[in-house]
Amino acid sequence: MARRRGWGGSPPGSDDEASRRIVAAAVDLIGRTGAEISIADVAEALGVIRQTVYRYFPSAEELMKAAALASVAGFLDRLAEHVSGLDDPVEAMTEGVVFTLSEVPRTPHLGILLSSTYSSADPDSLTSEEAQTFGMTMIKRFDVEWERYGYDDASLHELVEYLLRTMQSFFVSPGNPPRSDDELRRYLRRWMGSAIMAQTRLSTSG
Structure with missing residues (x-):
């Protein structure tokens, strides 16, 4: 043929x-x-x-x-090593985002995946199957007992969407000047951390 x-x-x-x-x-x-x-x-x-x-x-x-x-398997292995032992969801997610954003310039395949995921020409790609698969694979590498913090499968998928949207904002517009890693950590702990723990408050109040 x-x-x-x-x-x-x-x-x-x-x-x-x-x-x-x-x-x-x-x-x-x-x-x-x-x-x-x-x-x-x-x-x-x-x-x-x-x-x-x-x-x-x-x-x-x-x-x-x-x-x-x-080709992102190597990145996910490095991510897992970086967040190993962090069982607090806020700390794990904070380090995961900082690590991912810092890896983009050093990992061409990851940068291309994220840039195509975050393409302004196709805003729905942010919640595409590929993006969700990447995000779920990423957070499941964390040593976090998500169920302990009130997360089920549906809320984990929502958390992944939130994670992707958060990284999108920094990937598209890192700031002028961009925050240092430590500055970014403080910012994410304060604002992203509050959103992550909202699920715990909802699950215990229900």
Whole structure:
């Protein structure tokens, strides 16, 4: 079949393998260039025509998101290590946000994931399945017993949305001048912390 030609002389044995190899090529290119890439870039790297890549990923944006999601595992491991032992939800969330924002310039894949998630062209992407999956994976790496603080699955998803919206504001507009990490921690503990603990007050008053 035409979509199996190229591939450096070793065509994939299935559509799933083809998709994985396309994503892997995109991840490699992003890692080497530190920037967004095009369908043509990936096709050239694989030795196939652009139409082959388009069969699996209808747009460059979808391919970028797939590549970013496939490559943030390392970031999540570093995040888990950074917040290890923090069982207070306010402290864990504060450190999680500060760490994530500081990692964006050093992690091209993460920056691309967040920039596409927070794209002004598609405001609904903030609550997309990809964004929610990223956020839920992130907070579940914390050593917080969320149930102890009154959180069930529905309220955790709302907390993730709040987390994404909070990071969006700093990602899009970090401030002039931007806050230092310690200044940002104080700000988040005071204002984001109050919002996080609101669920505990609601669950105990009900």
